[in-house]
Each structure stands twice: as C-alpha cells, then as structure tokens.
Amino acid sequence: MASSPSSPNAAFRQLRGGLSPREFAAAVRRAAREIGEQVSCDARYIGRVESGEIRCPNYAYERVFRHMFPGYSLGDLGFEPREAVRGRRGASSASSAPLTYQTYQSYQTDDTTHEESDVLRRAFMTGGPAAAVATTLALGAPTLAQAPPAHRVGRTEVRAVEEAVRTIRLHDDRYGADGLYQQAGQSLRTAYRLLDEGSYSQSVADDLQAGAGELAISVGWLAHDSGRFADARSYYAEALATARMAGDPALEAHAFCNAAFLARDAGRPREAVRAAQAAQQAARRLGSPRLLSLLALREAGGRAGLGDRTGCERALIRAQSLFGRGATDADPEWMSFFGEAELAGLEAQSWAALGDHRRAAEQARRAVGLQDPHFARNTALYGAELTGDLAAAGRPDEAAAAGSRVLDLLGSRVHSTRIRSMLDGAARAMRPYRREAGVADFLRRGQW
Incomplete structure (x- = not known):
C-alpha cells in the first residue's frame, strides 16, 4: 500500500535491505545505465524517498x-x-501539483555527481538584472514572495512568461548569451513559483507549464553558449521533465533538440545522436518539416563526431530535403533562427567534424553571406566557424581576415564564450604562421 505524504515509505526501505543509502544509490545508478537512463541518485535522494518526502x-x-x-x-x-500527486485537477482547484525544483532536479543527466549545489543555484537565481531587459525578465507579474499562497494566476502571467522567453531569444540572437545568463535565471525562478504556489485553471496550467519549459530551455541555452555545460544539462533536463509530465511533444522535441546540440559540443557524440533521434520521434506528430530538418542536422552533427561519414551524409541529405518543403504554420516559434544561413552553418560544422575542411569552409562562407547582419551574434558565429575551417585547411591569410571581422563584433556588440572559444581554436592552428603580417595582426588583436 502506498505511503501517505507524511509517513515513511516502509516498503521502499524494506527493498533496500542491508545496503546503506549510499550503496543503494550506486545500485540505482548502475541499473539506470543498464537501460540507457541517466539519473543523479545519491544517498540524499534515497533518504527523501524513504522519509515519504518524495511521494511519487x-x-x-x-x-x-x-x-x-x-x-x-x-x-x-x-x-x-x-495522478494523485501530479495529476490534473479541476478548474476550481487551488493547484495542479506542478513540477517543483525538488522533483525536477533529479532529471539531471550527469549520473556521477550529486544533485545541483544549492549554493550555485542561489547564486544563479539571484544575479542582478541588466537594465535593458530587467523589466521583461521580471515577468511583470505580482511577486509571489509577497503574495498570499492562493494567488490567482491568469493570462497576464502566462503572457509575461512567454514574453520573457521572446526577449531572451531576441537579445541572444543579437548580442550573445554572456550578458543575459544571470538575470534570465530570475525569470525562470518566478515562473516555477507561479506553478508551485499559484491557483489557476487547467488551461492556464497547460500554457504556464509550456511557457516555463520553454523558459528553462532558454536559460539552458544561455548556459550552453556561455560555456557552462553542466548548468545547461540541468536546465534542459528540467524542460524535458516538464514536457513529459505535461504530455507536450513540442516541448519534448525542443528539449531533446538542445540536449543533442549540447552533447555534441561537450564531446558526447553518441548521446547527441540518441537525443536527436528522440527529438525526431517526438516531432513526427507536429507536422513541421523545418523542425524535422533541424533535428536531422542535430543527428548529422552527432554522427560526424562519431566519424560516421555515411550516416552523417544521409542525415544531411534528409535535412536538406525536409528544409526544401518550406515553412508551415506548424513551425515552432522558437525556430525563427533556422533559415538558410543556419542550415549552411550546421552543415559546415558537420563537415569540419569529419575533417573535410574545404567543404566546411564553403558552407561556412555561404552561411556568413546569407546571414542578416542585423543579428550580429550569428554573423560572428558563422564567421568564427569560417575562421577555424580556413585555418584547418591551411589558408592562414584568409582565416586571419575572417577572424578579424569576428573580433570587430566581439566585445562591442557580441558577448559569447562559445564564439570566443571557437576563435581560440582557430588561433592555435594559425600560430605556425604568426610571422605573416595578417596572421600576426589577428593574433595580436585577440591577445593570443
């Protein structure tokens, strides 16, 4: 019989037998790996289960x-x-038992570490907002810390969450992630507090969960782009947990899409392929060829990392074919960045991973030419890719010229650790040519 919310879980304690909580947690992690799951189980989690704190x-x-x-x-x-713990309730209910931090943090995908540090979490969530976006990122909703527990949440708050997501994406597209990471976390905390402590109808609950999940992905991307891979993994996992609990395939596809991209950047190509395939499975019900095209590119990136040229080429051909079907009303709003320039840029990255730097440079140059210069961050991104491809192809003068154009954007307009690290790699490849004037100037400007 199931335990009550306040009583110990005697059945689970009996199953642990003579193992200590730490030993049993290790057994849980081993079992997870056997079936392809990744859970961050430790003695603390086992204690919370046995105490009855985790009811499901x-x-x-x-x-x-x-x-x-x-x-x-x-x-x-x-x-x-x-369904008794997190299930749906009627419109008059005070709460729909939404996902809380304690439940969603266990979706972290790093199974070798403890759950995310509370100190790091607080430091992330309380960072000072930048003046340019503070109003929107604060969600424009009543502060729940000062509101009664039964604070009514409605369409105003839902729209504020959605607008926060749009603002983050807009500023990231134009300027990069580094300047947004801290203050964006505040909006995420507020969104989950709306879910945890508010009172709302079922339709509001559905939209608020979707908005909070998209916000978690946006914060995860800011962490990803600023080089905080462990944080990014955690936030993508939050979004995936929210998607699965809400039964939202669109959010699930988005979370897996970003998880695939992160895994590729973090040097885990096999995981990237699996996440991209999971994303495609979720997206097949959504009727968006452009989304499936992007997900095929995510798979191509993973296969390139594995050295699977045949599989990569097949995925690239599939991506191009799907992209050619054109845009539809079913395309997700978050895919506004995905045009011909991004298609060429991602293809360049796959060729580079396969070691075909000539083809990579061709596609990267095409991406730079196609990108709207108004979006300085992506212009810098494709330029950094081109710089690295030209350097690897043994064309240092061209690489230095491309890299110098990227440096013109970095600092004054674009702030992205990811782009800077790409230039660092290109600079290392160009050092043997540092006596050439153009290369020397580029290395001097970048302080390499």
Whole structure:
C-alpha cells in the first residue's frame, strides 16, 4: 500500500535491505545505465524517498525502479499514484501539483555527481538584472514572495512568461548569451513559483507549464553558449521533465533538440545522436518539416563526431530535403533562427567534424553571406566557424581576415564564450604562421 505524504515509505526501505543509502544509490545508478537512463541518485535522494518526502518518482526513476524490481507497481514500491500527486485537477482547484525544483532536479543527466549545489543555484537565481531587459525578465507579474499562497494566476502571467522567453531569444540572437545568463535565471525562478504556489485553471496550467519549459530551455541555452555545460544539462533536463509530465511533444522535441546540440559540443557524440533521434520521434506528430530538418542536422552533427561519414551524409541529405518543403504554420516559434544561413552553418560544422575542411569552409562562407547582419551574434558565429575551417585547411591569410571581422563584433556588440572559444581554436592552428603580417595582426588583436 502506498505511503501517505507524511509517513515513511516502509516498503521502499524494506527493498533496500542491508545496503546503506549510499550503496543503494550506486545500485540505482548502475541499473539506470543498464537501460540507457541517466539519473543523479545519491544517498540524499534515497533518504527523501524513504522519509515519504518524495511521494511519487519522476518517470526516469520509475523506469529504473521497475527495472530493478520486475513486476512491482508504484504502489508495491510504496509510492502514491502519479495522478494523485501530479495529476490534473479541476478548474476550481487551488493547484495542479506542478513540477517543483525538488522533483525536477533529479532529471539531471550527469549520473556521477550529486544533485545541483544549492549554493550555485542561489547564486544563479539571484544575479542582478541588466537594465535593458530587467523589466521583461521580471515577468511583470505580482511577486509571489509577497503574495498570499492562493494567488490567482491568469493570462497576464502566462503572457509575461512567454514574453520573457521572446526577449531572451531576441537579445541572444543579437548580442550573445554572456550578458543575459544571470538575470534570465530570475525569470525562470518566478515562473516555477507561479506553478508551485499559484491557483489557476487547467488551461492556464497547460500554457504556464509550456511557457516555463520553454523558459528553462532558454536559460539552458544561455548556459550552453556561455560555456557552462553542466548548468545547461540541468536546465534542459528540467524542460524535458516538464514536457513529459505535461504530455507536450513540442516541448519534448525542443528539449531533446538542445540536449543533442549540447552533447555534441561537450564531446558526447553518441548521446547527441540518441537525443536527436528522440527529438525526431517526438516531432513526427507536429507536422513541421523545418523542425524535422533541424533535428536531422542535430543527428548529422552527432554522427560526424562519431566519424560516421555515411550516416552523417544521409542525415544531411534528409535535412536538406525536409528544409526544401518550406515553412508551415506548424513551425515552432522558437525556430525563427533556422533559415538558410543556419542550415549552411550546421552543415559546415558537420563537415569540419569529419575533417573535410574545404567543404566546411564553403558552407561556412555561404552561411556568413546569407546571414542578416542585423543579428550580429550569428554573423560572428558563422564567421568564427569560417575562421577555424580556413585555418584547418591551411589558408592562414584568409582565416586571419575572417577572424578579424569576428573580433570587430566581439566585445562591442557580441558577448559569447562559445564564439570566443571557437576563435581560440582557430588561433592555435594559425600560430605556425604568426610571422605573416595578417596572421600576426589577428593574433595580436585577440591577445593570443
């Protein structure tokens, strides 16, 4: 029989047997790897389950526990039914039991570390907002810290969450992530507090969950682009948890899409392929060829990292074919960045990973030419890719010229750790040519 919210989970404690909480947590992590799941289980998590604090595990943990104890239901494991804990409630309900930080943090994909540090979390969430975007990122909603627990959440708050997402994307497209990372976290915290402590109708709950999930992806991307890969993984996992609990395939596809991109950048190409394939599975129901095109490019990037030239080429051909079907009303709003320039830029990255720097440079040059210069961040990104491809292809003078144009954008208009690290790699390849005037000037300007 399932435990009550305040009583210990005796059934789960009995299943642990003579193992210590730490030993049992290690067994959970091993079982997760056996079935391809990744959970951040530690002794603290086991203690929270056994105390009854966790009344129902998230889906990843449920799959792991069922693998460990075949034939056991959630009730047999001492948990309450999911619908009783996080399920849907009527419009008059004070809460729809939304995802909380304590439940969604266990979706982190790093299974070798403890759950995210509370100190780091607080430091991230309380960073000072920049004046240019502070008003929007604060969501424009009443501050729940000063509001009664039954604060009514409506369409005004939903629109504020959605507008925060749009503002982050707009400023990131133009200027890069570094200047936004801290203040964007405040908007995410407020969105989840709206879910956790507010009172709302079911239609508002659905839209608020979708908005919070998209916001988690946006914050994750800011972390990704500013070189904070561990934070990015955590926030993408939050979005995925929200998507699965809400039954939202569009949000799930987006979360997996970004997770695939991150895995590729972090040197985990096999994980990138799996995440891209999961994203494609979720996206097939959405009717957007352009989305499927982008996801095929994510798969191509992973396969290139594996050295799978044939698989990469097939994915690239599929991406081009799907892109050629044109835009539709079903294309997600967040895909506004995905045009011909991004298609060429991502193809360049795949060729570069395969070691074909000539083809990579051709596509990167095409991406620079196609990009609207108004979006300085992407112009710099494609220029940095071109710089690296030309340097690797043994064309240092051209590489220095391309890199100098990127330096013109960095600092004054664009702030992106990712772009700077790409130039760092190009500069290392150009050092043997540092006696050439153009190369010397480029290395001097970048202080390499």
